[in-house]
Amino acid sequence: MTKFAAGARVRARSADPDGHTRLPRYARGHVGEVVEVRATWQVPDDAVRGVLRAEPVYAVRFPAAELWGSGSHTVIVDIWESYLEEAP
Amino acid sequence: MSGEHGELPVAARVRRLEERLIAAGLATDAELDDILERVFTSASPVNGARMVARAWKDPGYRDRLLADGNAAAAELGFGAGARGYLLKVLENTPAVHNMIVCTLCSCYPTALLGPSPSWYKSFAYRSRAVREPRAVLAEFGFELPDTTEIRVWDANSESRYLVLPLRAEGADAMDESELASLVTRNGLIGTAIR
Numbered sequence: 576m577t578k579f580a581a582g583a584r585v586r587a588r589s590a591d592p593d594g595h596t597r598l599p600r601y602a603r604g605h606v607g608e609v610v611e612v613r614a615t616w617q618v619p620d621d622a623v624r625g626v627l628r629a630e631p632v633y634a635v636r637f638p639a640a641e642l643w644g645s646g647s648h649t650v651i652v653d654i655w656e657s658y659l660e661e662a663p
Numbered sequence: 664m665s666g667e668h669g670e671l672p673v674a675a676r677v678r679r680l681e682e683r684l685i686a687a688g689l690a691t692d693a694e695l696d697d698i699l700e701r702v703f704t705s706a707s708p709v710n711g712a713r714m715v716a717r718a719w720k721d722p723g724y725r726d727r728l729l730a731d732g733n734a735a736a737a738e739l740g741f742g743a744g745a746r747g748y749l750l751k752v753l754e755n756t757p758a759v760h761n762m763i764v765c766t767l768c769s770c771y772p773t774a775l776l777g778p779s780p781s782w783y784k785s786f787a788y789r790s791r792a793v794r795e796p797r798a799v800l801a802e803f804g805f806e807l808p809d810t811t812e813i814r815v816w817d818a819n820s821e822s823r824y825l826v827l828p829l830r831a832e833g834a835d836a837m838d839e840s841e842l843a844s845l846v847t848r849n850g851l852i853g854t855a856i857r
Contacts, residue, residue, distance in 0.1 A: 597819060599766050601793060614749060616821050632821070636814075643794055648813035650793045652766075653822050 577631040578656055583609045585635060586662040587654060595623045598658040602650075606662045607637035610651060618655055630656045701744060702773060710741050711775035711825055712846035714752075715857075716839045719830045728752050732825065736775060744774020753816060754827040755853070760811050761826050762800070762853030764792035765818040772823045776851050783852065793817060803854045826850065828857035 579585055589604035597619045613632040621628050635654045639646030684690045714736065718725035728735040732750030736742060750772055753761035765771060769784040782788050791799050796813045800806070807813065816824050828850045834842055849855035 597767065599817065601766070613822060634822075639794075646795065648796050648815060650815045650817060652817035653819055 577612050577633075579609050579612075579631075579633055579659065579661075581609050581611050584662040585609055585633070585654075585659045587635070588658050588660060592620060594620060596620050596658075598654060599652060601642055602635075602637060602652055602654070605637055605641050607635040607641070610634040610636050613653055616655070618657065632656070633659065635659070702778065706744060706773045706775075706777050708775070708777045708846075708848035708851055709843065710736075710739075710744070711772070711848075711851040712843040713739055713839070714741075714775065714825070715827055715846045715851070716842035718827055719834050719842055720839055725754075725827075728827065729754055741774055745772060748772070748820065749822045750775075750825065751816075751822060752825050752827050753814070753853075755829050757829070758810075758812060759814060760807055760853065761814050761816060761824075762792065762796060763816050763818055763824040763826060764789055766790070766793055767817075767819065770818045770820050770823055771852070772825055775825055776848055780848065800854060803849065805855055826853040828853075828855075831857060 584606060585608070586606045587598060587602045587604065591603070611634050613634055615629045616632050617627055617629050632653050632655050634651055636649050636651045639648045639650065642650060681690075681692075681695055684695075685692060714728060717739065718728050724735065724738070727738070729752055732752045733742070733745050735752070736745035736750060753763075755761055763771060764783075766789045769779050769789075771779055771783065773779065788799065793815050796815050797807065800813075818824050828846065831837070831842060831845050846857050847855055850857040
C-alpha cells in the first residue's frame with residue numbers, strides 16, 4: 576500500500592531530525608510531484624539505530640524555482656514516505 | 664608502494680572499521696576481499712560504455728535498458744556488479760539532458776562507471792549540481808542549448824543512475840566497439856555530451 580501515486584503533489588517535511596536522515600536539507604519544506612513509486616526500502620533514520628522498518632520510497636521531482644527561487648531545471652530525489660505530507 | 668600506503672591514517676581508519684564490521688558479524692574478511700577485487704579488476708566505465716553502444720545499435724536492448732537497468736546490465740555480463748541497488752537508466756534527447764549527483768555522499772554504479780572521480784565526491788559538485796547545473800556543465804566545457812531541459816537526479820545507496828547519452832552521429836556506419844570507444848565516464852554521468 577502506498578500513500579501517494581505518480582502525479583501526486585507532496586511536501587517534504589521541514590523538521591530537522593537529530594540523527595541520520597536521507598531527506599536532503601535543500602528539499603525540506605518544498606513542494607514537488609511524485610514521478611514514480613520506487614520500491615519499499617528500510618527507513619535509514621531507523622536502520623542506523625538498529626530498527627528495521629520498511630516503507631515506500633518515491634522519486635519526487637522539484638522545480639529549481641521552488642527549491643532555489645530561480646532556475647529552469649528540475650531535481651529528482653528519492654524520498655521515504657514518512658518524510659512526505661500531502662500538498663494542497 | 665603498498666608499504667607506504669599502509670602508513671596513511673586513512674588506511675588505519677579503514678582497517679579499524681573493517682575489524683569492527685567483522686567483529687560484529689556483519690562481514691567477513693573474505694567478503695571484503697571479494698568486493699575489493701571486483702572493484703579493482705572489473706569496475707570500469709568501459710562496461711557502461713558497452714551498454715550504451717548496444718542500446719544505440721539495438722532498439723530492443725535500448726527499451727530493455729530503460730525499463731530495467733539491472734536486467735539489461737546482467738544481459739551483458741555485469742549482473743554481479745549491478746546488484747544490491749536499483750539501476751535506473753536516463754536517456755538524453757535533444758529536448759532533455761540528464762545528469763547525476765549524490766548530494767548526501769557519492770553513490771553511483773561503480774561497476775559500470777569505474778571508481779568515482781574525485782570531483783564527483785567534492786562538496787562543490789555535490790552542492791552546485793542541484794543548484795546551478797548549467798553553470799557546472801559550462802565549467803566542464805559542455806554548453807547546452809537554452810531550450811534543453813536539464814534534469815538532475817540525486818542518487819542514493821538504493822537508487823543509482825547511468826545516463827544514456829545522445830546517439831553519436833554516424834552510428835549506423837560504426838560497429839559496437841567503435842561506438843563504445845566514443846563514450847566517456849563523464850558522458851555516463853551527464854557532464855559531457857557522451
